[in-house]
Amino acid sequence: MIRITGGKVYDPANGINGQVRDICLAGGKVVADVDGGRTIDATGLVIMPGGVDIHTHVAGGSINFARAMTPEDHRRAVAFIRSQSRRAGLGGMAPTTFATGYLYAGMGWTTVNEAAVPILSAKHTHEELRDVPIVDKSCLVLMANNEIVLDLLQAGELERARHVVAWQIWASKAYGVKAVNPGGVAAWKWGQDAKQLSDPIAGYHTLTPGAIIKGLAQIVDELGLPHPLHLHCNNLGAPGNVTTTLESMKALEGHRAHMAHLQYHAYGGDDWSTMRSETVQLAEYFNAHPNLTTDAGAVLFGDTVTITADGPWQHLLYKLTGRKWGNLDVENETGCGIVPYSYRPSNLVNAVQWAAGLELLLLIDDPWRVFLTTDHPNGACFWRYPEIIQLLMRNDFRRECLASITPKARKAIKLPELDREYSLYEIAIITSAGPARALGLKEKGQLGVGADADLVIYHDDPDVLRMFSHPRYVLKAGEIVVEDGDIRATPEGREFLIKPAYDEGIENFLRPLFEDQYTMSFENYPVEVQRIEHPEIRDCMGTE
Amino acid sequence: MGGKVTCTLGEVKNRADFIVFWGGNPAECHPRHFTKYSLMPKGKHVPNGRKDRTVVLVDIRETKSVKAADIFLQVRPGKDFEVLTILRALIKDQAVDPRQVAETGLTLEQLTDLVARMKRAKFGVMFFGMGLSMTRGKHMNSAALLTLAAEMNAFTKFVAMPMRGHGNVTGADVVMRWQTGYPFGINFSRGYPRYNPGEFSTVDLLVRGDADAALILGADPGATMPQPAIDHLARIPTIVLDPKVTHTSRLARVHITTAVTGISAPGTGYRMDEVPIPLRPALKSPYPTDEEVIRRIHEAVCAKPDWIHANGQYTTNQV
Amino acid sequence: MSAIVLRLKDRPAVPLEAEVISPDLLAEMPHADIRAQAVYLGKRRLRLDDLFEVEGERSDQVEVHGDLGQVKWLGRGMSRGSLVVHGNAGMHLGAYMRGGRIEVHGSAGDWLGAEMKNGQIRVQGDAGGQVGAAYRGSLSGMRDGTILIGGSAGLEVGMRMRRGTIVIGGRARDFAGLQMKGGTLVLLGGAEIRAGAWMVRGTIISLQPLTLLPTFTYACRYNPDFLRLYSRFLAPLGIELPVAAQQGSYALYSGDASVPGKGEILVWQPV
Numbered sequence A: 001m002i003r004i005t006g007g008k009v010y011d012p013a014n015g016i017n018g019q020v021r022d023i024c025l026a027g028g029k030v031v032a033d034v035d036g037g038r039t040i041d042a043t044g045l046v047i048m049p050g051g052v053d054i055h056t057h058v059a060g061g062s063i064n065f066a067r068a069m070t071p072e073d074h075r076r077a078v079a080f081i082r083s084q085s086r087r088a089g090l091g092g093m094a095p096t097t098f099a100t101g102y103l104y105a106g107m108g109w110t111t112v113n114e115a116a117v118p119i120l121s122a123k124h125t126h127e128e129l130r131d132v133p134i135v136d137k138s139c140l141v142l143m144a145n146n147e148i149v150l151d152l153l154q155a156g157e158l159e160r161a162r163h164v165v166a167w168q169i170w171a172s173k174a175y176g177v178k179a180v181n182p183g184g185v186a187a188w189k190w191g192q193d194a195k196q197l198s199d200p201i202a203g204y205h206t207l208t209p210g211a212i213i214k215g216l217a218q219i220v221d222e223l224g225l226p227h228p229l230h231l232h233c234n235n236l237g238a239p240g241n242v243t244t245t246l247e248s249m250k251a252l253e254g255h256r257a258h259m260a261h262l263q264y265h266a267y268g269g270d271d272w273s274t275m276r277s278e279t280v281q282l283a284e285y286f287n288a289h290p291n292l293t294t295d296a297g298a299v300l301f302g303d304t305v306t307i308t309a310d311g312p313w314q315h316l317l318y319k320l321t322g323r324k325w326g327n328l329d330v331e332n333e334t335g336c337g338i339v340p341y342s343y344r345p346s347n348l349v350n351a352v353q354w355a356a357g358l359e360l361l362l363l364i365d366d367p368w369r370v371f372l373t374t375d376h377p378n379g380a381c382f383w384r385y386p387e388i389i390q391l392l393m394r395n396d397f398r399r400e401c402l403a404s405i406t407p408k409a410r411k412a413i414k415l416p417e418l419d420r421e422y423s424l425y426e427i428a429i430i431t432s433a434g435p436a437r438a439l440g441l442k443e444k445g446q447l448g449v450g451a452d453a454d455l456v457i458y459h460d461d462p463d464v465l466r467m468f469s470h471p472r473y474v475l476k477a478g479e480i481v482v483e484d485g486d487i488r489a490t491p492e493g494r495e496f497l498i499k500p501a502y503d504e505g506i507e508n509f510l511r512p513l514f515e516d517q518y519t520m521s522f523e524n525y526p527v528e529v530q531r532i533e534h535p536e537i538r539d540c541m542g543t544e
Numbered sequence B: 001m002g003g004k005v006t007c008t009l010g011e012v013k014n015r016a017d018f019i020v021f022w023g024g025n026p027a028e029c030h031p032r033h034f035t036k037y038s039l040m041p042k043g044k045h046v047p048n049g050r051k052d053r054t055v056v057l058v059d060i061r062e063t064k065s066v067k068a069a070d071i072f073l074q075v076r077p078g079k080d081f082e083v084l085t086i087l088r089a090l091i092k093d094q095a096v097d098p099r100q101v102a103e104t105g106l107t108l109e110q111l112t113d114l115v116a117r118m119k120r121a122k123f124g125v126m127f128f129g130m131g132l133s134m135t136r137g138k139h140m141n142s143a144a145l146l147t148l149a150a151e152m153n154a155f156t157k158f159v160a161m162p163m164r165g166h167g168n169v170t171g172a173d174v175v176m177r178w179q180t181g182y183p184f185g186i187n188f189s190r191g192y193p194r195y196n197p198g199e200f201s202t203v204d205l206l207v208r209g210d211a212d213a214a215l216i217l218g219a220d221p222g223a224t225m226p227q228p229a230i231d232h233l234a235r236i237p238t239i240v241l242d243p244k245v246t247h248t249s250r251l252a253r254v255h256i257t258t259a260v261t262g263i264s265a266p267g268t269g270y271r272m273d274e275v276p277i278p279l280r281p282a283l284k285s286p287y288p289t290d291e292e293v294i295r296r297i298h299e300a301v302c303a304k305p306d307w308i309h310a311n312g313q314y315t316t317n318q319v
Numbered sequence C: 001m002s003a004i005v006l007r008l009k010d011r012p013a014v015p016l017e018a019e020v021i022s023p024d025l026l027a028e029m030p031h032a033d034i035r036a037q038a039v040y041l042g043k044r045r046l047r048l049d050d051l052f053e054v055e056g057e058r059s060d061q062v063e064v065h066g067d068l069g070q071v072k073w074l075g076r077g078m079s080r081g082s083l084v085v086h087g088n089a090g091m092h093l094g095a096y097m098r099g100g101r102i103e104v105h106g107s108a109g110d111w112l113g114a115e116m117k118n119g120q121i122r123v124q125g126d127a128g129g130q131v132g133a134a135y136r137g138s139l140s141g142m143r144d145g146t147i148l149i150g151g152s153a154g155l156e157v158g159m160r161m162r163r164g165t166i167v168i169g170g171r172a173r174d175f176a177g178l179q180m181k182g183g184t185l186v187l188l189g190g191a192e193i194r195a196g197a198w199m200v201r202g203t204i205i206s207l208q209p210l211t212l213l214p215t216f217t218y219a220c221r222y223n224p225d226f227l228r229l230y231s232r233f234l235a236p237l238g239i240e241l242p243v244a245a246q247q248g249s250y251a252l253y254s255g256d257a258s259v260p261g262k263g264e265i266l267v268w269q270p271v
Ligand SMILES: [Zn+2]
Pocket: A055, A056, A057, A115, A116, A260, A261, A308, A375
């Protein structure tokens, strides 16, 4: 039992904006009152619900591939030293699992959503997630290039596709559905891409990316998944891709959807030399369509490793950088590419990307619909989030940074005209309350009675970067896990799963297809629920 | 710098129309490979199975696998790196001296023909075995093949994959990577993981005599490592966890008999393409699992006073 | 200013990591502090004076005596002063070095001068592998500076080096100049196979015949002017390159075509 007294509370889900309140914690939850227990004097400190990362890549085959490719970065990373209670690990561009938990918690984030899981290697992802301590976890299964689903969509068998998708969500022990470059990864397996929403995909007669997007969004809505279709649009990173993004959004009218890392899909221009930010157009459409949420996928200058299921994009990036390239195609389902990359302020494209991420966060009016992410590790590593918060809260700092980017970029961006500064209340929304709501995790991202006792206590420091990099305390499930930068406890987190309703008979349809196309036995394909550490099966909407 | 471009085995089954085996003998070492993944199966995009695929075998000698191949290229021993490097030049239309090519045991015509076929393929795959990765040049031989496969993607789809040994070598590699960032050859003496093959890899440590104790799990180095390494294992306190008596257990100070993983102990096996396969115990064993033994040793080690004496929980300045 | 003198008491049974033995770190320290510096024997943290007799203080001239073949990271990242080893040195000697001078009156282990930025390392005896190389995964090896090895050297000498000079007095093993990006590698005693493999740029000079990869092309035979200048740079270091036309000439090969690269290999052909 803990009572936190005297802190200024920012709890947007409950409309609390900096009022001084006591918060009581017991049994891992926020409670109305406690009798006895420890008291934390938070006088003069700032309290927020623990951060929620709606889109990150921290566990599974792709990030593990990235780890293998970047020993040079591991050597310069922060190194966690083993103790009786803590495991050794490395931070850096692709942190190791234990370090991932320590770094997220160390910054005040207590829930993370791994955004890309192939069914075939989902066991691997869950084994890694089990080794990510402290934070609670969920993951999204990759669907928009799954050949069994694609064949059904082409045949117009939406009903059966819905059962298959539901079966696959449960088979992979996922929480939601992610669509990456719909059709494009399947085409990549022939060395091609899918760039036009209305063109048939390589290897298919009539199926188009647009049809995949519509079909999956409808299925996700019909299943009542708490998190809508999580869409990584076609044409990621390409100049002029804003057209594709707008078309995708239009295809989604009438459905809920989450547009992943929108920054990477917000460009105008015809080629690399004329690339410009088209965030104004995008934000305008977005502001008028409340069926959508998004995350920034912001970019920060510096070194990182890009990792995405978007194989064609990665091959292009490899050709552009001439550095290392990793690629892994996963049978019948997806693929992933890995390229180490440095974002430089002197580079026009990088400068536009940097500005576009911030512009989206500043141009979208409703903070409840745009969330702080870097598409870790693609735009920057998650442990650099405090730098983005500083950029959002301090216009003068933004201007300083603007002075250091290439002058060529000035006319290609909107950022110099934007003076908006985020308040602490809004920061609490984009880092916690908003993403929790978009994920449908009701007891996260808020501090009302009954909420999970995940919260962070910051110094009220005018130096925003220092404030958000070094919380005074972080509490997870009511336990102090971080105090003044030191890890105090490393409890195991839970994993959220969804078991949508499906006809058990769908296995009779899947089994022969599977045996024909895959290389393992059908029995070995699904992840057994016993393999999940602390599983928590959540309800679909409308079934409560 | 090249890279590593690979796929899961189902992609090979469904798509590969051009398959190269380099320095391996799958017919004898991975008997199910041909039938299950690479040669025989009818795949989604190769409906006629074997007929739709061209198979090339590159090796220093004629093995049983030769019969399964359409083309056999016999390389002179120790010339794999040279051949792969020539191929890298040829795919880019760079000139190579034909007389020097002959020293590899192959002719320029043979290699030019191979390159033309590789470029014509819709989906090419190169498997490589210990005949490549454990001969003179070692990791550079593997790097040459991986780079060639990566560079082939400028022309068509191409992937590469090591044919790894048995005993869940891949699984160890995968787990070490997520826990430490590195696949093998990891040192924890400073309290955090460090990696340097040649310095920290087991065989080098033992040959130099750098270790003063050894805990061996899921391996029989007493049968496979060079004699100086084996001699050192016999000199120092060596502890072996193994279901059966092995060369290593015979020279060990302590042998703990454990249950056989996959037969009487559950777990996960990682296939050579890193696809996880659940292992479900069929039999009960009177012996503890490896995991249980290690867990108990680890608990005892954790109870010992800290010996690292680090200043703080982390360092930003690794050695 | 007299030198700080360290004498190794006994050759350790397991590797000792002693990156603290570097002029930068010891130069401002009083005697008692030097003795108390941490070194790592296997997994154990010990004091420097547990393993070494220590004399002197406050000097950037450091002398070490004894068989230090098991002692790693001597002179790591040093930027000034001198480190003289009377005996053998272990792995990673002078790695990441930025300046100053290291002298070894004995032999040295692998990764000597790895990723060094500047300074000079001279080893009288043999060196291990990866002299002046890039660590695994890094894009570049040594960026500048000079490494002189009197005896032979191991595998992958100068791997991915970008600038600077490496001179090997004896024979180098396989992959000398692997993936070189610049700088000069002088092989007075020649090398085993695959010298210059995958080189992008840079120069390898060998005074002995080399077995080159088929992806190197013979260009011409000549006595380049730059070598005359280069030999003037090497002469004060006690290294002589034959440059006179009456003694012979150099065969020039370019490659590696597999990259394709613009590296140059010069092989001395005496008359
Ligand atoms: Zn992503």
